[in-house]
Amino acid sequence: xxxxxxxxxxxxxxxxxxxxxxxxxxxxxxxxxxxxxxxxxxxxxxxxxxxxxxxxxxxxxxxxxxxxxxxxxxxxxxxxxxxxxxxxxxxxxxxxxxxxxxxxxxxxxxxxxxxxxxxxxxxxxxxxxxxxxxxxxxxxxxxxxxxxxxxxxxxxxxxxxxxxxxxxxxxxxxxxxxxxxxxxxxxxxxxxxxxxxxxxxxxxxxxxxxxxxxxxxxxxxxxxxxxxxxxxxxxxxxxxxxxxxxxxxxxxxxxxxxxxxxxxxxxxxxxxxxxxxxxxxxxxxxxxxxxxxxxxxxxxxxxxxxxxxxxxxxxxxxxxxxxxxxxxxxxxxxxxxxxxxxxxxxxxxxxxxxxxxxxxxxxxxxxxxxxxxxxxxxxxxxxxxxxxxxxxxxxxxxxxxxxxxxxxxxxxxxxxxxxxxxxxxxxxxxxxxxxxxxxxxxxxxxxxxxxxxxxxxxxxxxxxxxxxxxxxxxxxxxxxxxxxxx
Amino acid sequence: xxxxxxxxxxxxxxxxxxxxxxxxxxxxxxxxxxxxxxxxxxxxxxxxxxxxxxxxxxxxxxxxxxxxxxxxxxxxxxxxxxxxxxxxxxxxxxxxxxxxxxxxxxxxxxxxxxxxxxxxxxxxxxxxxxxxxxxxxxxxxxxxxxxxxxxxxxxxxxxxxxxxxxxxxxxxxxxxxxxxxxxxxxxxxxxxxxxxxxxxxxxxxxxxxxxxxxxxxxxxxxxxxxxxxxxxxxxxxxxxxxxxxxxxxxxxxxxxxxxxxxxx
Numbered sequence: 001x002x003x004x005x006x007x008x009x010x011x012x013x014x015x016x017x018x019x020x021x022x023x024x025x026x027x028x029x030x031x032x033x034x035x036x037x038x039x040x041x042x043x044x045x046x047x048x049x050x051x052x053x054x055x056x057x058x059x060x061x062x063x064x065x066x067x068x069x070x071x072x073x074x075x076x077x078x079x080x081x082x083x084x085x086x087x088x089x090x091x092x093x094x095x096x097x098x099x100x101x102x103x104x105x106x107x108x109x110x111x112x113x114x115x116x117x118x119x120x121x122x123x124x125x126x127x128x129x130x131x132x133x134x135x136x137x138x139x140x141x142x143x144x145x146x147x148x149x150x151x152x153x154x155x156x157x158x159x160x161x162x163x164x165x166x167x168x169x170x171x172x173x174x175x176x177x178x179x180x181x182x183x184x185x186x187x188x189x190x191x192x193x194x195x196x197x198x199x200x201x202x203x204x205x206x207x208x209x210x211x212x213x214x215x216x217x218x219x220x221x222x223x224x225x226x227x228x229x230x231x232x233x234x235x236x237x238x239x240x241x242x243x244x245x246x247x248x249x250x251x252x253x254x255x256x257x258x259x260x261x262x263x264x265x266x267x268x269x270x271x272x273x274x275x276x277x278x279x280x281x282x283x284x285x286x287x288x289x290x291x292x293x294x295x296x297x298x299x300x301x302x303x304x305x306x307x308x309x310x311x312x313x314x315x316x317x318x319x320x321x322x323x324x325x326x327x328x329x330x331x332x333x334x335x336x337x338x339x340x341x342x343x344x345x346x347x348x349x350x351x352x353x354x355x356x357x358x359x360x361x362x363x364x365x366x367x368x369x370x371x372x373x374x375x376x377x378x379x380x381x382x383x384x385x386x387x388x389x390x391x392x393x394x395x396x397x398x399x400x401x402x403x404x405x406x407x408x409x410x411x412x413x414x415x416x417x418x419x420x421x422x423x424x425x426x427x428x429x430x431x432x433x434x435x436x437x438x439x440x441x442x443x444x445x446x447x448x449x450x451x452x453x454x455x456x457x458x459x460x461x462x463x464x465x466x467x468x469x470x471x472x473x474x475x476x477x478x479x480x481x482x483x484x485x486x
Numbered sequence: 487x488x489x490x491x492x493x494x495x496x497x498x499x500x501x502x503x504x505x506x507x508x509x510x511x512x513x514x515x516x517x518x519x520x521x522x523x524x525x526x527x528x529x530x531x532x533x534x535x536x537x538x539x540x541x542x543x544x545x546x547x548x549x550x551x552x553x554x555x556x557x558x559x560x561x562x563x564x565x566x567x568x569x570x571x572x573x574x575x576x577x578x579x580x581x582x583x584x585x586x587x588x589x590x591x592x593x594x595x596x597x598x599x600x601x602x603x604x605x606x607x608x609x610x611x612x613x614x615x616x617x618x619x620x621x622x623x624x625x626x627x628x629x630x631x632x633x634x635x636x637x638x639x640x641x642x643x644x645x646x647x648x649x650x651x652x653x654x655x656x657x658x659x660x661x662x663x664x665x666x667x668x669x670x671x672x673x674x675x676x677x678x679x680x681x682x683x684x685x686x687x688x689x690x691x692x693x694x695x696x697x698x699x700x701x702x703x704x705x706x707x708x709x710x711x712x713x714x715x716x717x718x719x720x721x722x723x724x725x726x727x728x729x730x731x732x733x734x735x736x737x738x739x740x741x742x743x744x745x746x747x748x749x750x
Contacts, residue, residue, distance in 0.1 A: 016580060018572040024632045034502035036584060037633055061580070074502050080580040352502070411503070420503040443502040478500050478583075486499045 016060035019082070027083055031072040032343055032350025033411040033443065036478060038064070038083035046196060049089070050168045053474065056082050062476035063166065065190035067137025068109060070130055072353040073443035074478035075141070075189055081476065084194065086136050092116055093197055100202035101159065106136025106195040114329070119273055122202040123329055126154040129385075130336040136195045141440040142187035142394055145333070146236040146258070149388035153399055155186035156392060157201050163193040166474035170196060184395040184465045189439045191462075191480055192469040207261035208272030209326040210236070216314065216321040220251025220368055227255070227388055227403070235259045236332070239386030240317075242310040243371055243407070244303075250371055253386070254317030258332050278330040280338060290340055297345035301410060306382045346410050354381070354423055355406040355441040357389060362433035363403040369429050370405065379415070379422050381407035395462055396454065398438040406441065420444060439479060450483045459484075498532055498583030507531045508582040510575075512565060512622055513592030515542035517691035518641055521710035522589055524550050527557035529714065531587070534578045538564045565592050565618030575625040585633075587717070588626040590619045590640040595656050608655035615659035620666060627670055630679040637717065638674070639682040640667055644730055646685070648737050650750060671722060683723045684713055687730035702729060 023039040039061070043049045056063045064078025066085045076083065090107035097120035104113065111131035113124055126145045128138065137143075139161065142153045151157070160174040163185055171193070173182040185192045217223040223239050230237055234257045241253040266272055280290075288296070300309050336342070343351060358366045374380050385406040392399040409419050423444035430437070436453050437445055451459055463484075466475070498508070509526050513519040515537030523533050527550045535550075537543040540562045550558040559581060563574060579585045594614045596607045623638055630636030645653065646660030664683055671681035688703045704712075709726050716724040725731040740748075 016573065016577050018576045021628045021632065024629065026633055029502060034500075034505065036500060037579075037629075074500065077500075079498075079500055079583045080576070416503045420501075423503075478502075482499050482501060 036079040064477035067134030077478040125203040207266030210258040216318040241384035244307040294345040349412040356430040358435040359402040366433035383408040509587040519591035521706035525710040
């Protein structure tokens with residue numbers, strides 16, 4: 001069968017050839033609120049990867065990339081087209097324990113990476129809240145950690161990468177070579193090509209522990225103050241907000257600061273840097289197996305239950321406020337892995353996340369308005385995480401000199417239209433405050449909003465680069481079509 | 487292959503929180519198929535309409551899109567072109583961005599005299615009424631089993647319940663379709679797939695031109711509304727209109743020694 005003319009804007013062809021049925025799989029959003037069917041391929045070598053791109057061209061399909069599958073929405077979905085799952089391209093190609101420079105395939109997870117380098121005294125400079133994300137996915141989304149205002153997103157620590165274009169050609173990109181592609185493919189959510197290897201600089205550490213300190217701000221004002229006071233002297237800060245707090249208690253919550261131990265502070269780093277030392281415990285309070293913990297959380301996943309749990313969490317945080325203790329890196333960073341399958345506690349409708357980024361001068365007012373708007377519609381978000389950020393040089397960046405608030409919303413059939421409408425209302429608040437958004441978390445944005453926060457010029461520049469790297473519009477996902485084609 | 491040459495199809499945009507239902511209706515250029523396609527569009531579905539006659543198909547498609555913009559996509563296709571079905575099926579699921587329902591409504595019933603044995607007519611009926619259904623619904627069955635949900639619906643006929651004197655091959659094709667659907671139902675139920683058999687009595691369509699005596703005739707719109715209700719209520723086998731259930735019951739129980747003396 002011959003290929004017909006490709007449609008300029010959609011990549012659609014008039015007719016296509018059938019792909020094998022056994023490749024057809026249901027691909028779930030990480031949050032479980034949506035899914036779609038895609039033809040999933042899991043290559044292990046560059047040749048296999050090229051074969052998939054060839055097959056896509058022969059059968060008139062587009063190709064969407066999937067790493068760990070931890071994006072909350074449709075970033076790795078490609079309905080009825082090819083989903084290229086890179087999790088089996090997961091070799092660490094080179095590691096230099098002297099310089100801390102690692103080169104790895106895109107399917108290497110943060111989990112594999114930190115476990116590989118820890119005992120040499122290194123830690124990834126940027127990690128996500130789960131260790132199940134892959135380097136390819138992290139680079140494609142340009143993820144950040146709880147140290148975003150100090151070290152920026154992961155892109156700041158990528159020295160170089162190889163990118164396979166849909167034609168099969170491999171382009172090596174760095175800040176010096178092919179730099180326009182370097183700054184656009186990082187954060188370009190897989191729309192320019194497929195990372196085949198990435199070289200990153202790791203961070204030297206001198207202990208398996210972090211020094212952690214807690215606080216419990218009584219409201220949003222207190223939260224901002226807590227951040228301001230500690231920004232200079234801290235390596236990591238993360239805030240948790242009880243979105244049920246009202247009036248004077250709006251934005252109450254708790255906050256954690258963590259600092260690396262300086263060289264020599266840990267009397268026995270060889271011990272604390274051992275892998276076994278970093279393991280997350282199997283049980284909670286010593287008795288409840290963590291694997292079934294989500295079942296105990298399930299009854300509380302409604303407005304009343306969560307308001308009680310959050311109040312309890314806030315009060316206990318308040319009681320323990322100012323406490324200082326040592327915590328392993330894994331335990332501090334990978335909160336999302338602490339209770340396996342915790343998302344199941346949200347029930348069959350799943351959850352979505354809405355994470356706006358707001359410049360610091362507008363953040364107090366905008367976040368207060370966002371929280372109040374959710375409360376007004378009786379659609380409070382159940383888990384709310386607060387972070388500080390800084391600007392960076394990547395084309396489609398979400399980074400800015402300000403704060404972000406990640407909000408998890410329970411989804412049910414009846415809530416779907418309500419949450420969609422709420423998200424549009426919140427979009428307006430964010431845009432009015434010169435805010436930005438983050439594709440890894442998105443399920444609700446519209447094309448207009450994306451152009452509004454990125455700017456016409458940025459979008460045009462990205463489209464031009466996409467045309468250069470992918471003239472036939474082979475690289476696509478549901479997210480791309482929803483935000484850039486619709 | 488020449489489907490879809492005149493139309494521009496944009497891949498469907500899937501919004502995670504505002505997902506649309508998607509359907510294929512085969513045999514959508516007139517009669518029950520056209521009415522069902524319109525009903526589905528009215529209920530918020532995006533529908534792929536398939537039929538052999540391009541002019542009529544385009545007219546139905548334009549009519550639906552005039553009321554529900556972007557809801558209908560047309561594909562010119564002859565169900566007896568079995569070989570093109572796998573590719574066309576995946577073309578449509580790609581254009582729709584997924585699939586929730588497939589409705590096989592295509593059917594023919596050429597006039598046959600009481601003493602006529604015409605293999606060409608018989609073959610045509612079996613090809614359109616039964617083999618076309620198998621070719622399309624096999625594709626849907628594989629897909630829905632892998633998806634873990636979905637609905638297969640086919641418009642059969644009360645004529646499939648017993649072999650009467652009028653149209654031997656038509657009765658046989660519909661009886662075959664009924665049994666095929668029952669097997670699909672029994673295969674797929676455990677995967678969350680529903681298979682619905684619709685058995686219309688007399689519906690005001692072109693097929694009635696060859697039927698000598700008719701009664702209880704309903705409009706295609708009424709038939710489509712009842713079929714949609716069967717979809718909503720997850721029904722398995724439904725007579726349309728419902729009162730034909732009684733006729734079906736009676737037909738089933740006529741003993742052969744009486745049946746062979748009847749002239750209907």
